[in-house]
Amino acid sequence: MKSSPETGLQQLEPYAVSIATRKRQRFAIPAEHDDTLFLIRSGVFLARTSLPDGRHQILSIFYPGDCIRSAAMPPLDGTEITAATDTGEIWRLRWPAVEGLLQDDQELAREISHRLAKQTARLALHNTIIAGLSGDERVAALMTELALRVGKDTPAGIVFEMPLSRTDIAEHLALNADTVSRIVSRMRSNGLFAIAGRNRLVCRSLEVLARESPISTAIRRMHETASHRRAATSPACVTQMKTPGPL
Amino acid sequence: MKSSPETGLQQLEPYAVSIATRKRQRFAIPAEHDDTLFLIRSGVFLARTSLPDGRHQILSIFYPGDCIRSAAMPPLDGTEITAATDTGEIWRLRWPAVEGLLQDDQELAREISHRLAKQTARLALHNTIIAGLSGDERVAALMTELALRVGKDTPAGIVFEMPLSRTDIAEHLALNADTVSRIVSRMRSNGLFAIAGRNRLVCRSLEVLARESPISTAIRRMHETASHRRAATSPACVTQMKTPGPL
DNA sequence: CGTAGATTTGAGTTCTGTCAAATTTTGTGG
DNA sequence: CCACAAAATTTGACAGAACTCAAATCTACG
Numbered sequence: 001m002k003s004s005p006e007t008g009l010q011q012l013e014p015y016a017v018s019i020a021t022r023k024r025q026r027f028a029i030p031a032e033h034d035d036t037l038f039l040i041r042s043g044v045f046l047a048r049t050s051l052p053d054g055r056h057q058i059l060s061i062f063y064p065g066d067c068i069r070s071a072a073m074p075p076l077d078g079t080e081i082t083a084a085t086d087t088g089e090i091w092r093l094r095w096p097a098v099e100g101l102l103q104d105d106q107e108l109a110r111e112i113s114h115r116l117a118k119q120t121a122r123l124a125l126h127n128t129i130i131a132g133l134s135g136d137e138r139v140a141a142l143m144t145e146l147a148l149r150v151g152k153d154t155p156a157g158i159v160f161e162m163p164l165s166r167t168d169i170a171e172h173l174a175l176n177a178d179t180v181s182r183i184v185s186r187m188r189s190n191g192l193f194a195i196a197g198r199n200r201l202v203c204r205s206l207e208v209l210a211r212e213s214p215i216s217t218a219i220r221r222m223h224e225t226a227s228h229r230r231a232a233t234s235p236a237c238v239t240q241m242k243t244p245g246p247l
Numbered sequence: 248m249k250s251s252p253e254t255g256l257q258q259l260e261p262y263a264v265s266i267a268t269r270k271r272q273r274f275a276i277p278a279e280h281d282d283t284l285f286l287i288r289s290g291v292f293l294a295r296t297s298l299p300d301g302r303h304q305i306l307s308i309f310y311p312g313d314c315i316r317s318a319a320m321p322p323l324d325g326t327e328i329t330a331a332t333d334t335g336e337i338w339r340l341r342w343p344a345v346e347g348l349l350q351d352d353q354e355l356a357r358e359i360s361h362r363l364a365k366q367t368a369r370l371a372l373h374n375t376i377i378a379g380l381s382g383d384e385r386v387a388a389l390m391t392e393l394a395l396r397v398g399k400d401t402p403a404g405i406v407f408e409m410p411l412s413r414t415d416i417a418e419h420l421a422l423n424a425d426t427v428s429r430i431v432s433r434m435r436s437n438g439l440f441a442i443a444g445r446n447r448l449v450c451r452s453l454e455v456l457a458r459e460s461p462i463s464t465a466i467r468r469m470h471e472t473a474s475h476r477r478a479a480t481s482p483a484c485v486t487q488m489k490t491p492g493p494l
Numbered sequence: 495c496g497t498a499g500a501t502t503t504g505a506g507t508t509c510t511g512t513c514a515a516a517t518t519t520t521g522t523g524g
Numbered sequence: 525c526c527a528c529a530a531a532a533t534t535t536g537a538c539a540g541a542a543c544t545c546a547a548a549t550c551t552a553c554g
Contacts, residue, residue, distance in 0.1 A: 047371075051379050052461045059371050072364040074372035075468040099360075103353055110346065113360065117319040120367045123374065124294075124306050125321035131377050131421035132298050135542070166501060174378035176543055181502055198551085214299045221322040382510070413533060423511050428534055445519085 009039060009067075011108060012098065016091035021045075021083040027090070029070045029079050035095035038068040038081060043088020044150060044163040048171070050078040058172035060123055061164075063149050067115045069095060084163035118222075125218055130174045133214065138173040139183045140212035141219055143193065147203045148223040157204040159196070187212070256286060256314075258355060259345065263338035268292075268330040274337070276317045276326050282342035285315040285328060290335020291397060291410040295418070297325040305419035307370055308411075310396050314362045316342060331410035369469055375462065377421045385420040386430045387459035388466055390440065394450045395470040404451035406443070434459070 019027075021043060030036045045062040061084075062068060073079055081090075102109035129141050142164075151158035166184070170177040188195060192212065193203040203209050210216035266274075268290060277283045287309045294306040294315070308331075309315060320326055328337075349356035376388050389411075398405035413431070417424040435442060439459065440450040450456050457463035 049375060051375070055379060057375055057379055059374055069364055071361065072367035072371070074368045074375060075465045076372070076375065076462065099353075099357065102356065103350065106346075106350055109349065109356075113346075113363075114318065116360075116363070116367070117316055120319035120363070120370065121321045123367065123370045124319070125323070127306055127370065127374050127377065128296060128298070128304055128321060128323065130374065132302060132304055177500090178502080178544080179542055182542095185502075215323065218322045424532090425512080425534080426510055428532095429510095432534075 009108070009111065011105070012039065012091065012093060012101070015097050015101070016093045019090050019092060021088040021090055023083055023086050025083040027081040027092075029073045029081065032071065032075075034070075036070045037093045037095050037098050038070075039091040039093065040064050040066045040068070041089035041091055043083060043085040043090075045088065045090065046082050046084050046164075046168065046172075047073065048080055048082055049074070049076045051076075056171050057174075058164075058168055060119070060126060061145075061172065065115065066119060067112060069116060071095070072116070072120075084168070085161070122222055125215070125222055128215060128218075135173070135175050135179055135183050136187070137213045138175065139169070139180065139187065140192070140209060141215065142169065142173060143187075143201070143203065144206065144210050144213060144216055144219050145223050146201075147206055147209065148220065151203065154202075157193075157202050158206060159200060159202050162199045162201050256355070256358065258352070259286065259338065259340060259348070262344050262348070263340045266337050266339060268335040268337055270330055270333050272330040274328040274339075276320050276328065279318065279322075281317075283317045284340045284342050284345050285317075286338040286340065287311050287313045287315070288336035288338055290330060290332040290337075292335065292337065293329050293331050293411075293415065293419075294320065295327055295329050296321070296323045298323075303418050304421075305411075305415055307366070307373060308392075308419065312362065313366060314359060316363060318342070319363070319367075331415070332408070365469075372462070372465055372469055375465075380461065382420070382422050382426055382430050383434070384460045385422065386416070386427065386434065387439070387456060388462065389416065389420060390434075390448070390450065391453065391457050391460060391463055391466050392470050393448075394453055394456065395467065398450065401449075404440075404449050405453060406447060406449050409446045409448050 016039065018041070027038070040062045042064050045066075047059040047062070047068070048056055049059055050056045059074070059079075062081075068081065083090075098112070102112065129138055133141065146160055146162065147158045150163070151160035164172065166180050167177045169175070169184075170180045173180070175183075187193065191204070192209050193201050196202050210220065213219065263286065265288070274285070289311050292309040292313075294309070295303055296306055297303045306321070306326075309328075315328065330337075345359070349359065376385055380388065393407055393409065394405045397410070398407035411419065413427050414424045416422070416431075417427045420427070422430075434440065438451070439456050440448050443449050457467065460466065
């Protein structure tokens with residue numbers, strides 16, 4: 001169905017400004033009149049916004065292949081995109097330019113609108129998670145998502161770098177950082193996952209983890225198709241690996 | 248900027264199945280392989296989903312002019328669209344057919360993608376509301392939205408039919424129906440709005456109501472531009488009016 | 495090796511959920 | 525128009541999950 005490879009949309013390259021990012025690098029969302037498309041090429045990025053009272057929220061997590069159209073961002077001041085992984089690459093394009101291309105390339109039009117639709121579905125699913133699940137279930141849902149998205153299969157289980165701090169997790173799941181810490185500790189002591197070094201998580205069984213979250217089926221449907229999990233020996237996705245050892 | 252009138256996209260009519268709806272009428276979301284576009288022509292509709300544990304959630308509220316692409320819905324079983332107003336009209340189109348039209352009509356393509364983007368932004372804003380605001384603030388946000396969307400200016404203030412039951416509100420705002428009832432009663436006794444007959448609310452001052460919600464600015468930006476509030480004597484928007492009297 | 499930032503943990507508080515009962519509203523049929 | 529049953533809403537009492545605040549640890553990094 002899709003003609004493009006993993007992160008796809010290669011044909012947009014001539015129109016894009018490519019930016020190599022480092023952790024915590026921030027990108028402002030242009031105003032309405034300067035509609036912009038960001039394309040995640042590698043790494044994990046976050047859409048973060050701040051409420052008038054000074055608190056912050058993480059609206060969504062972006063993975064390679066995701067498109068971010070500024071017009072689809074809520075009109076909240078202080079909304080920005082931040083890099084969550086140590087390194088990453090993001091493309092920046094003017095939306096009107098993209099729109100022009102779509103007319104001549106129906107395949108491209110189909111692909112972009114499909115991706116945007118899928119991300120809207122993800123947003124809605126996240127809504128469901130926040131609105132309907134307990135703290136524990138929310139964390140389990142996030143861990144399942146990350147295992148599917150940035151995890152690599154190893155003999156010990158699925159290993160992944162956690163790109164979000166406790167505070168990030170809290171801001172994403174509508175919880176408190178203290179509460180997240182408690183929940184993560186509890187899940188760890190229950191053996192749902194182990195911690196191997198700085199921010200590296202090992203999930204022995206995705207099944208067991210998924211069982212902690214009522215809507216894990218939807219999460220898997222949403223993130224598994226886009227998943228490109230591979231053995232830790234794979235050369236791709238270097239973004240996620242700081243040290244090459246499998247554990 | 249937009250060439251089309253209020254609910255727009257008239258040129259899609261030949262390709263659409265028009266459905267006149269009555270309250271609580273339900274529409275299934277077609278599966279992935281049968282991507283469909285719904286177009287709200289009049290009335291208020293809800294996207295409702297049910298969790299495995301039997302609870303329900305209302306993912307979003309749709310107003311005239313909104314587009315619902317089934318591929319942008321989360322992959323949750325039991326997700327459906329329901330009519331919230333007594334009467335309404337909805338168009339149903341096959342997405343591939345729409346996609347074909349977009350190629351020949353760039354203006355249409357622009358308009359549809361713009362609407363879909365705006366609705367994604369609304370979803371993200373709703374996320375923010377659920378995740379970051381207290382119960383009272385959430386209800387105030389919803390009331391502000393409804394006043395802007397379906398309200399009509401009268402000498403007594405902004406009058407609107409509340410299309411959502413207490414349970415609906417609860418399912419939309421991630422609260423409990425009992426809690427919603429308490430909050431609504433409290434807001435009413437605080438004079439934020441009055442109740443005039445069956446499900447009819449009167450908001451004396453949008454400013455005062457908006458002050459109850461920290462992100463009212465964004466809500467207004469999001470819903471005011473699409474708003475077509477008019478005096479209660481206006482012939483349009485009959486959907487909202489059961490009895491013609493202004494109070 | 496020390497400092498700044500992140501994480502963990504404890505104790506107490508608050509908001510919201512739960513359950514049950516009372517009350518109001520709505521729809522229906524004489 | 526009234527009576528009645530069903531549904532929706534309101535209200536009270538209580539329980540629980542998550543938040544807040546503060547202090548103790550831990551970690552990264554110069």
